[in-house]
Amino acid sequence: MREPARVTDVVQRAIDVVVAGGVLVATAPVMAGVAVLVAARLGRPVLFRQQRPGRHGRPFTLVKFRTMRDVDEERGLISDADRMTGLGRALRATSLDELPTFWNVLRGEMSLVGPRPLLMHYLDLYTPEQARRHLVRPGVTGLAQVSGRNLLSWEDRLALDTWYVDHRSLGLNARICARTVLVLLRRVGVAAPGSVTMPQFTGSPRPGTEVGGA
Template sequence: MTKYYPIKSMIEWIFAAMLFLIVLPILLIVGILIKIEDPTGPVFFIQERVGKDNKLFNMYKLRSMRNPVIINEQELSHDDRMLKVGQVIRKLSLDELPQMINILKGDMSFIGPRPLLVEYLPCYNKKELRRHDVKPGISGWAQVNGRNHLSWEERFALDVEYVEKCSVLLDIKITLMTIQKVLMKADIVEKEVDYILAFDEYRKRQWEQEKVTNNVTPLFTQAVSFDSGSLVQNRKSEMQ
């Protein structure tokens, strides 16, 4: 981590406060459209994520999907649950705007590794956990270099690279690249089949493959401690 990082939070808080006032009318309009299309659900999707130093926090997003619904004993698919306004929200990346609240609360930054699910926490190796040495961001080095088209190893390598090289110039570069990708609607996943395999499932398969290949139980040193009871109690369905 560089000398720039300590002043980064102060700069981003001031910028987030000003920007939040600007985008507030957009949030209100989109919130009304969400309630018109699906009056029974909330405007915001709130989910517990992992932040700096492995601390948990509630991340805010505009809801783009209906809550899970069972029809004829079958749960509606990802595509069937997507709101019409939700498709627009996803394409324009408006669903991330409420995370400015997280910046104002001190949970997140504008730029940093994306905050991932709590259930992934036991699955990181020691090097991958370095992504939690800084606050998670609305956008990050991995997001502007492939986003969901990257493998988990590629994502985490870029996250750790950001932690090691964090600077004003790198943040400006990522910000400009983010704006470009939003305008070009690049690397946006819209269909369930395009989603990368969940990291906990991906890592479990790796361990199983290692076990089969080496005919031994894979060794894995859990490098993080957390309240497993709270993890089970607060486990929620993923709606990234």
């Protein structure tokens, strides 16, 4: 019998603290090396900080390593594709850019497993069903990340997020973490076709809304 969601959340929080603290200590030399590379190749600041919606949509500051150059209209560095670097692609493919995010986990703003924290302006675009993804803490990894990552359509990705909210358990979290290791080793789904990451979410068709031309 699956444990109640409340029990899962309490136990998972304890696991989050232990694992996040351990990862931050164990990977400190790696993060120092990445920081030096980012500073040398991309300049400062080394860290990328951005407001993202957390549990119940409350904003928090997500922390990652920078993977892109600054916007520079004179040099034509405007789109994500223009600003992405070889170092940035390597960091994203290996998820080394995510290591500082474990600080968000330690602070209780994120969990090891949960729907990925997306952009603040997406909050107004979700259907009521999709918005339920914010009933739990966002995760470093999640069901959508091990089920196709950025190769999934937005509708499939958000549907997996809400399915996770309804079916989360310690066993499911453990399986997602194990599958995450395989995804990282295979380096699949890092970017959607024609994009360096994932196209912007513009909203899903609402019930009764026609799609397409005449």
